[in-house]
Amino acid sequence: MKISRNWLNDYIHSDKTDNDLEDQFTQLGLECSVSQIKINLDNVVVGKVIDCIKHPNADRLKICKVDVGTEVLEIVCGAPNIAKGLTVAVAKIGAKLGDFKIKKVKIRDTISSGMICSGKELAINEENDGILILDDNFTIGSSIEDVLELVDNSIFDFDMTPNRGDCFSHLGISRELSIIENKEFLLKKNKFSVSSFKSSDLINVNIKDDSICKRYACRIIKNIKVTESPLWLKNKLESIGQNSINNIVDIANYIMFDLGQPLHIFDFDKISNKTIEVRLSSKGEKITCLNKEVKVLSDNDIVISDGNSPIAIAGVIGGLNSFVNSKTVNILVESAVFNEINVRRTSKLHNYSKEASKRFERGVDCDNVVYSMNKFVAMLLENYSGETSEDYIDIYKNKISKSIVKFNLDKCNEFLGIDLSHKEVDEIFNKLNISLNLKGDEYLCDIPFYRNDIKVQVDLFEEVARVYGYNNIPSNTSFTFPSESFIVDSELLDNKIRSFLSFNSFNEHYSNSLYSEDDCKVDSFYKPIKLINPLSQDMEYLRNSLLPGLLRAVSFNLKRGTGFIKLYELGNINSYNSKTFNNADQHKHIMLTWVGNEIKHWKNTYIQDIYSIKGEIKHLFDMLNINNFNFNMTEQSLLELNIDNEKVGYLKELGKKTIEKFDIENSVFVCSIDLDLLSNYFSSKNIDYMKINNFPSINRDISILINNKYSNQDIENLILKNGGKKLKQLNLFDIYKGDNIPNDSKSMSYSLKFKSNSRTLTDNEIDGYMTEIINNLKNKFEAIQR
């Protein structure tokens, strides 16, 4: 919201610099940034276009002869709205517009001795589509600064928090400035003369429901003339970024920016039935708004109706049927307070967030309704002809009384960690226009009407804190830790895994967790959750797997020429579940991907394949100190990751169909682990120490010829089953196929290590196990010992 410093001077004057004020407003909780407008329009004067012909060498340019009083200048101009007879602003040779200095220039072989300016070039408004057209009454040759009454100004742009509806006006900001300056100011009385007719004779106002309209005031003004606004008003509105429309609308807008009360002006003659009715719309009711859009209303919009059909959506936008135009003679000015929630709902629903609704949504001051209306009347009558009624209508059934909030100084001091005296707190409340009554050890505080955000005691603590200054409150830097508030961090496991992976060449990735429908089908184990208001179709679902996000990143890197990729993501995925409080199950997963076959090296080229990958995963589980981990092949090219026979994840090479979706040609291995399941087996303290003993181990090797249909897993399971408890290690150290081996067979060599913790093993007992193993291999797998 823009606030003009010159405008603030109407209420209160400050000697502080702009930057000081910017800082002090910010310290009070009104974040703002200031920009200065310096008027420097020497050599820019009023001129009259006495001739305007097309440039012979350019379609869009015109050559103008412009009378600037002392001489007639020839100027080339490209503005579409330039024409003979116009009064314009001319920057003569030597004028400076910002950093741009006007010189004599040759444009397409014609010498141009100056420039005809647009509003933007003069920095007085944002108009840049054409030149600024001036009032024909201006004296030719006079300075633009003088005729346009331009003065230096500073504009504060506030980023207002939603609780401070009271600050959405120059009056509101002046109140805050009075805290900074520690000076009071009073509102001027509205003075105007009235005519003998009565508004109450001419219009019947009917509020259907007090809850939608807390207060409604209106007044009729007759015989007005709709014209252009005077310069000072235009300038004031333009300084805060508002375009001028006509005198009536401009004054109403002025009041809103000045006092914070949005007004609406009806063409009184267009209100049929001479009735104003404030009611909720009925569903399907239509209104053509003044911007010519037709809105279909819900059953929750507040409308102003003439008894039959709506003539305005209250607090949001006026209707075309009752709008003020150049033919308007009699008007009705409405100053009202509508229900915040309804206005908010309406402006959201119909997508109107205008200056007026913004103020109603945050709550306008009920106490200021009549003053604002009458200031409008006073301004209109002071500047233009017109007659107003001797009375006005003011419907305010449930008069709001000032709210009284209790305040306990000791509590305030304890809560903020300060030590204010009664005198100091009196001063603070005085600055805030809060009056105090001491009752026992508590104050009863009278809150001004406009501070609708102060409702309970902590709200007053905040007021005390911000006026006292947040930065004046000391910082307590000694800390206490009650032991009962400690909780074990469930991310310990995650971070252990992350650290392991970073040591093993993995890069951690975070992906966008909003997926398209197709993405959700890539790994459809979990049912995805759909959004009702997605940003786009590409992001309609919350992710149900980490896979698509990773594959997108893999594809991205392959396209940029990185061929060897080890990438993982650790994060939450969600699945739909109607039985939980949020219809969702959140699972924490990690997924790892491997792409690329080798890293070349002069001595030992590193080969990446399923076996190196299995080794890395086994290594990870070893590092997590998780025992009883093993791979279990349940189908071709898919290994389950099992702990104590519970599946916690899988490892596989992705199929062509999957990777093609992501435009990937290389083979991709992925490993997925459910961290919620894994965490059941992980404890940061699960180191199971065993006393070291020196009983020797016995090592045996075994080499068998076996049919290809038996997998290593089959053989290992059999050996482990028959090797007894003393078999501590089993290691495949050779596979051989080829010469001397039948085509359907392979030679497999294992080393076995037997060890006991309590005694020395004898060869005999180990021979027993070995015989058992060999016999079983022979009987069950037709293996031949080599």
Added chain:
Amino acid sequence: MSIVDEIQQIESQFNLDFDLFVAGEISSEQIKNIYLSRKGSISSLYSNLSKVKPSDKPKIGQKINNLKKSISNRIDSILLITEDGGNVINSSDYTLPGFKHNSGSIHPLTLIIQEIKEIFNKIGFSSIYGSEVDTDYYNFESLNISKYHPARDMQDTFYISNDILLRTHTSSSQVHFMENNNPPIRILSPGRVYRNEDISVRSYCLFHQIEGLYVDKKVSFSDLKGTLEYFAKQFFGPKTKIRFRPSYFPFTEPSAEMDVYWGLESESDYRITKGTGWLEILGCGMVNPAVFKSVDYDIEKWSGYAFGLGIERIAMLKYGIDDIRLLYEGDINFLRQFK
């Protein structure tokens, strides 16, 4: 010939061949082929092992193992490289590159979260984790943000149904936690949150936050300031200057924003601090009694403070990342830099 003799014979043959190998007359491949390959002498010794009577097997097996080890060690003890022609040259060029795997990395957002957790952990804060899908009640209503509160404009929300949404802030975990635990409370809640905002250089449809919540007897605004001052000095350095500005969040009262002094030394300092030198780092405040009422805490007995930090913002500042989208793209050349 007994197997023991065989072992001895092979050993002495190797001694001869080894001299030739050192002299460069036979290649490492050749010598390995003769002794260590599948069809080599050692291999045949192993296959003959089956003929030995069982009681001798361990002893003889051990002998073969020892021989194998000694042969391969002796070959490896000579540093050799093979040049184009397969000639062996004796070499000890220590300047040849060693083998190293690519370096891995940890995502910058993880690094920031870990660092912040560690700082608060030292003063007694534990971490808890909430759900990304939550209800309107936990995300808004219980935090004093009613359905038509203008503060909802500050947060454009993704909805799953009328009542279920993607959380817009980690503050949603406050009420969940307080419903199940009694004070004293010192928790952090890091996590992913979502906002229905177009993706651009500066904003993304999701980001990460860390929420802090502290509830105890007689907690004051001064305690809040001290805690966050400690954090700022730990994170940004001991000389860090901070300031607090009044702000507004429905779930805290008074509310504040904390700025750190970033300086105005470069053009980018001007840009990121909007010419003030100060940079907004986090939002905080004293827990609004309305929130305590949602969880039936006695507001006469307990008070507390809460704060929330945006991780992306801090990561971008700390590392000088100028496009938020880089954080979610997965470019390895980007990721690799964070360790």
